[in-house]
Amino acid sequence: MSEVNLKKIEEAVKMILEAVGEDVNREGLIDTPKRVSKMYEEMFSGINEDPREFFSTVFHEEHEEVVLVKDIPFYSMCEHHLVPFYGKAHVAYIPKDGRVAGLSKLGRCVESVARRPQLQERITSTVADSIMEMLQPHGVYVVVEAEHMCMTMRGLKKPGSKTITSAARGNYENDDVLRREVISLIQMS
Structure with a gap:
C-alpha cells in the first residue's frame, strides 16, 4: 500500500494552474496546491482499503x-x-x-x-x-x-x-x- 504523495500532487496542481494561464503566486492561489493535495488525500482515502473487511465481524x-x-x-x-x-x-x-x-x-x-x-x-x-x-x-x-x-x-x-x-x-x-x-x-x- 502506497502513501499519498502530497508533494507530487502539489507540483501537479501548480502545473495545471500555470497551464491554464493563472499566476500561481497571486494571493488566492499561493496555498491552493497544498489545499488540493490534502483534499485529494481525504477524497481518495479508500484506494488502499478492501471493502470486504467491513464484514469480517x-x-x-x-x-x-x-x-x-x-x-x-x-x-x-x-x-x-x-x-x-x-x-x-x-x-x-x-x-x-x-x-x-x-x-x-x-x-x-x-x-x-x-x-x-x-x-x-x-x-x-x-x-x-x-x-x-x-x-x-x-x-x-x-x-x-x-x-x-x-x-x-x-x-x-x-x-x-x-x-x-x-x-x-x-x-x-x-x-x-x-x-x-x-x-x-x-x-x-
Whole structure:
C-alpha cells in the first residue's frame, strides 16, 4: 500500500494552474496546491482499503427477512474527468443462517468504495459483491443514485439529472417480487 504523495500532487496542481494561464503566486492561489493535495488525500482515502473487511465481524441473529439501509450519502470522483459526483446508496440484503453485519458497516462499505477515482456502476457492483462474498446472504440488492458534475458543469450541462444504477445478487437476481419489495421500501419516506 502506497502513501499519498502530497508533494507530487502539489507540483501537479501548480502545473495545471500555470497551464491554464493563472499566476500561481497571486494571493488566492499561493496555498491552493497544498489545499488540493490534502483534499485529494481525504477524497481518495479508500484506494488502499478492501471493502470486504467491513464484514469480517458477523453477528448471529435469527432473521432471514430484508435488511435495508437507505439514503446513505456518498461522494466520489469521476475517474474520467476527476470531478465529483454525489448521491445516495440504498443497500439491502436477506441474511442467511443468521449472519448479519452491523448496520454501520453497510455505510462504511459504500464510503470506502466511493473514496477513490470511480465509476458509479463499479460502486454499485463492488458493494453488492462485497456483501455477497462476506455475508453469504440469500441475496443482495444495491441501488445508487447520483448527480455527476461531469454532466452538469461541462459537456451536456444538464444540472439536476440523476443516474441510477442497481446490482442484484442471489435471490434478487430473478425474483421480481423481492426487488419490488425493496424498491417500495426505498421509496417510503
